[in-house]
Amino acid sequence: MRKIVPRAKLDAWLTERLANHEDCAGSALKVQYLLQTPDHNGCNWSGDCNLSVGPNSDARHIAPIASAIVAEAQALFNLAN
Numbered sequence: 001m002r003k004i005v006p007r008a009k010l011d012a013w014l015t016e017r018l019a020n021h022e023d024c025a026g027s028a029l030k031v032q033y034l035l036q037t038p039d040h041n042g043c044n045w046s047g048d049c050n051l052s053v054g055p056n057s058d059a060r061h062i063a064p065i066a067s068a069i070v071a072e073a074q075a076l077f078n079l080a081n
Contacts, residue, residue, distance in 0.1 A: 002078040017069045026054025043074040
Protein backbone atom coordinates (compact mmCIF):
# COMPACT_ATOMS: atom_id res chain seq x y z
CA MET A 1 0.00 0.00 0.00
CA ARG A 2 1.28 3.44 -0.92
CA LYS A 3 1.90 6.10 1.69
CA ILE A 4 -0.20 9.27 1.19
CA VAL A 5 2.01 12.37 1.27
CA PRO A 6 1.63 16.07 0.46
CA ARG A 7 3.17 17.26 -2.82
CA ALA A 8 5.94 19.22 -1.05
CA LYS A 9 7.05 16.11 0.84
CA LEU A 10 7.12 14.01 -2.34
CA ASP A 11 9.07 16.71 -4.20
CA ALA A 12 11.58 16.82 -1.32
CA TRP A 13 11.91 13.01 -1.33
CA LEU A 14 12.48 12.92 -5.09
CA THR A 15 15.09 15.69 -4.96
CA GLU A 16 16.85 14.14 -1.96
CA ARG A 17 17.12 10.78 -3.75
CA LEU A 18 18.52 12.56 -6.81
CA ALA A 19 21.04 14.42 -4.64
CA ASN A 20 22.37 11.06 -3.38
CA HIS A 21 24.09 10.79 -6.77
CA GLU A 22 27.18 13.00 -6.63
CA ASP A 23 26.98 13.82 -10.33
CA CYS A 24 23.45 15.20 -9.87
CA ALA A 25 24.38 18.03 -7.48
CA GLY A 26 22.07 21.03 -7.69
CA SER A 27 19.43 19.12 -9.64
CA ALA A 28 15.80 18.77 -8.55
CA LEU A 29 12.76 16.63 -9.34
CA LYS A 30 9.17 17.83 -8.86
CA VAL A 31 5.78 16.29 -9.51
CA GLN A 32 3.90 18.05 -12.29
CA TYR A 33 0.32 16.95 -11.72
CA LEU A 34 -2.15 14.76 -9.88
CA LEU A 35 -4.10 12.30 -12.04
CA GLN A 36 -7.90 12.47 -12.00
CA THR A 37 -7.98 8.67 -11.91
CA PRO A 38 -5.12 6.52 -10.60
CA ASP A 39 -3.11 4.71 -13.28
CA HIS A 40 -3.25 0.94 -13.89
CA ASN A 41 -0.86 0.40 -10.95
CA GLY A 42 -2.88 2.57 -8.55
CA CYS A 43 -0.57 5.60 -8.54
CA ASN A 44 -2.43 8.93 -8.52
CA TRP A 45 0.30 11.24 -9.84
CA SER A 46 2.01 11.56 -13.20
CA GLY A 47 5.46 10.11 -13.73
CA ASP A 48 6.18 13.01 -16.07
CA CYS A 49 8.11 14.98 -13.46
CA ASN A 50 9.87 18.30 -13.88
CA LEU A 51 13.65 17.74 -13.86
CA SER A 52 15.78 20.80 -13.18
CA VAL A 53 19.38 19.99 -14.06
CA GLY A 54 22.15 21.36 -11.84
CA PRO A 55 24.78 23.74 -13.25
CA ASN A 56 27.52 21.12 -13.53
CA SER A 57 25.33 18.20 -14.55
CA ASP A 58 24.55 16.57 -17.89
CA ALA A 59 20.83 16.07 -18.61
CA ARG A 60 21.52 12.96 -20.72
CA HIS A 61 23.27 11.36 -17.75
CA ILE A 62 20.71 12.44 -15.13
CA ALA A 63 17.55 11.50 -17.06
CA PRO A 64 17.79 7.71 -16.53
CA ILE A 65 18.66 8.20 -12.86
CA ALA A 66 15.64 10.49 -12.45
CA SER A 67 13.38 7.99 -14.25
CA ALA A 68 14.42 5.20 -11.86
CA ILE A 69 13.78 7.44 -8.84
CA VAL A 70 10.32 8.39 -10.15
CA ALA A 71 9.44 4.73 -10.76
CA GLU A 72 10.48 3.88 -7.20
CA ALA A 73 8.43 6.77 -5.80
CA GLN A 74 5.36 5.81 -7.82
CA ALA A 75 5.43 2.38 -6.14
CA LEU A 76 5.77 3.93 -2.68
CA PHE A 77 3.66 7.10 -2.62
CA ASN A 78 0.33 8.64 -3.60
CA LEU A 79 -0.37 12.35 -3.34
CA ALA A 80 -2.79 13.75 -0.82
CA ASN A 81 -5.66 15.57 -2.53
